Amino acid sequence: MTQTEQSEPTRGLLLVLTGNGKGKTTAALGTALRAAGYGFKVAIIQFIKGTWHYGELDALKRLPQIELHRSGAGFYKIMGDDLPEEVHRKAAAEGLALARQKLTSGRYRLVILDEVNNAVQTGLLSLEDLLGLIDDRPRDVDLMLTGRDAAPEVVERADLVTEMKEIKHPFQQGILAKKGIDY
Numbered sequence: 001m002t003q004t005e006q007s008e009p010t011r012g013l014l015l016v017l018t019g020n021g022k023g024k025t026t027a028a029l030g031t032a033l034r035a036a037g038y039g040f041k042v043a044i045i046q047f048i049k050g051t052w053h054y055g056e057l058d059a060l061k062r063l064p065q066i067e068l069h070r071s072g073a074g075f076y077k078i079m080g081d082d083l084p085e086e087v088h089r090k091a092a093a094e095g096l097a098l099a100r101q102k103l104t105s106g107r108y109r110l111v112i113l114d115e116v117n118n119a120v121q122t123g124l125l126s127l128e129d130l131l132g133l134i135d136d137r138p139r140d141v142d143l144m145l146t147g148r149d150a151a152p153e154v155v156e157r158a159d160l161v162t163e164m165k166e167i168k169h170p171f172q173q174g175i176l177a178k179k180g181i182d183y
Contacts, residue, residue: 011139011140012137012138012139012140012141012142012143013142013143013159013160014134014137014142014143014144014145014157014158014159014160015031015142015143015144015145015158015159015160016117016144016145016146016150016154016155016158016160016161016162017144017145017146017147017162017164018117018146018147018148018149018150018155018161018162018163018164019148019162019163019164019165019166020148020164020165020166021163021164021165021166021167022164022166022169022182023164024114024146024147024148024164025056025114025115025146027146027162027164028044028112028114028144028146029044029056031110031112031144032044032066032110032112033063033066035065035109035110035142036063036065036066039065040065040108040109040110041065041066041067041107041108041109041110042065042066042067042108042109042110042111042112043066043067043069043099043102043107043108043110043111043112044060044066044067044068044069044111044112044114045069045071045095045098045099045102045111045112045113045114045116046068046069046070046071046095046114046115047071047091047092047095047113047114047115047116047118047119047124047125047147048115048118048119048124048147049070049114049115055179055180056068069095069098071091071092071094071095071098088124089124092119092124092125093125095113095116095119096116096125096129096130096133099111099113099116099133100133100136103133103137103138103141103143104137104138106138108141109140109141109142110141110142110143110144111137111141111142111143111144112143112144112145112146113143113144113145113146114146114147115146115147116130116145116146116147117145117146117147117148117149117150117151117154118147118148118149119147120147120151120154121147121148121149121151127151127153127154130145130151130154131153131154131157134154134157135157145158
């Protein structure tokens, strides 16, 4: 048996990156990059983040195997959010519908739902809707979920759960987000 045969599962995995520490989206993007390196198609649907510009947007445009879709209406209830809740709920619902379409299209080996745990935890999406998506996903597609506060039911279904734990953060020292590191 070759190394590829040993490491390539016969079924798609459910991977969860959670916790209050920095690095969940960064780790997901690293996984997307790895998959693209093997020629696999990847779809990333971002919840919550919305309209801000960040470096990943420009970098991913150079990688045709990876699609990035922003379904959030911006940060929800933080950072000066003044949008009505209905706008955020509609954007999250559209993101979940897009995720279902990408998962079932037969085109993608990996689908990443970035910040979806936050969307559930804040009530923008129902846990039942996310669990339905998880349970209905095609057998051969890997699904990665990121965001703080992954629900216990999500953790229970997962094949891999990594918790990012904040030990120290530059913000605690008055250092604001840094271009190329944080966005």
